[in-house]
Amino acid sequence: MLSKLFDWFKPDQPIEQIAEDKIPRLYKVNRWRILEATFIGYAMFYLVRNNLSTVAKDIEGALGYDYNMIGNILALSSIAYGIGKFLNGSLSDRSNPRKFMAFGLFLTGIINIVFGSVQNYSLHLILWTLNGFVQGMGWPPCGRSLGHWFNYKERGSIFAIWNVAHNIGGGIAGILAAYATIHFVGWHGAFYVPGFIAIIGSVYLFKRLRDTPQSVGLPSIEEYTNTYPNSNIDKTNLEKELTTKELFLNHILRNKYLWLFAIANLFVYIVRYSMLDWGPTYLREVKNATLSGGGIAILILEFGGIPSTILMGWLSDKFGGRRGMVSLLCMIPIFFAFGIIYLNPPGNLWVDMTMLAIVGFFIYPPVMLLGVAALDLTSKKAVGTAAGFVGLFGYIGRTIQAKGFGWMADYFGKIYDKQTSWDIILISILASTLIAILLLTFTWNIKPRA
DSSP: OHHHHHHHHSOOOOOOOOOGGGHHHHHHHHHHHHHHHHHHHHHHHHHTTTHHHHTHHHHHHHHOOOHHHHHHHHHHHHHHHHHHHHHHHHHHTTSOHHHHHHHHHHHHHHHHHHHHHOOOHHHHHHHHHHHHHHHTTSHHHHHHHHHHHSOTTSHHHHHHHHHHHHHHHHHHHHHHHHHHHHHTTGGGHHHHHHHHHHHHHHHHHHHHOOOOGGGGTOOOHHHHHTOOSSTTOOTTGGGOOOOHHIIIIIIIITOHHHHHHHHHHHHHHHHHHHHHHHHHHHHHHTSOOOHHHHHHHHHHHHHTHHHHHHHHHHHHHHTTSOHHHHHHHHHHHHHHHHHHHHHOOTTOHHHHHHHHHHHHHHHHHHHHHHHHHHHHTSOGGGHHHHHHHHHHHHHHHHHHHHHHHHHHHHHHHHHSOHHHHHHHHHHHHHHHHHHHHHHHGGGTTOOOOO
């Protein structure tokens, strides 16, 4: 059964190249098609990933879960996503993204619907962990597709535009989950509605996506734009599919710069997901926000990153691909924004919302750029594996904060008041931001491999 599924996932074979005069028009049409489909498809993945945090407090009240139990669900989902992104990244490098991504979105939609229909903690733990693993089928095929259809000189700008899918999907997820909870069947609706949307989206991806340029009769992107990373590169070998050993040993485990970006990503993700996972609960517990206000906070955080991601991606291209340098400069204002949230007393919710917009504005460029750096440092035939490796460390970071902050809120909440327990968590976020800044200083001069 599995062998048949893997055979079905196999990349489309190259076909005879079309007439020379038709190539420019078809390249333009297909590049837009790839960008559009991966953008919309990946945004849909977020609808069935970021919905839990918005209704976590409602699930706690309805089912008697505590912070620690919610933290366990988030933590296991996060580490499963990291492992899934890494393993699925390797698989996606040798798969047709049209089938691979569509199948992943279909599965995560089904899991969400089942999650919303049960009320058992053990089942919720298993289902959301499985959802995390399946969610790892989203990013890698996008990386493979964009890596094959856009050259390395435009990669920062194109990935910056594409990365806005994170913000739109993540931002809509909070509002959609809150709306479905209020107007449909309670917290269950926060999983039913996005789940059905994801299933519809999987059909769209299967119809819309394409594999490599060669699979539709076009030349490779390097040949079409005459942009080879190295003038002495073996152009035949550039299109060769890699073995598992070549993927992991030559392009991943022996790449010291990839390790540096991966470890830095761990702390960036602690910062990123601290407010995505716990922001609505924190604002409702300490700053007197409503359920809708918690959803709006996620929207503000996510949408704050849209203009900056595009700007910083373009800027990183202008600075010769120095993704680490731009990421470092973005982390500094985040530290001060969290400092203000920490010092801001209850009753000034607008201040917290403003600071969350600043966090969102500056956190998403590093999230995007550290993934692009992984692509810069390896072969386009290993982009899913490289991005999965860096992403694995990121989601180890998310797991640490999900479990750690859930435990801290529960443990210190019993010893101190809620304000003090959340202050301790905010201090931990500030410390993680400082460590990320320190690690990124070592990436200042790293550029795409020549």
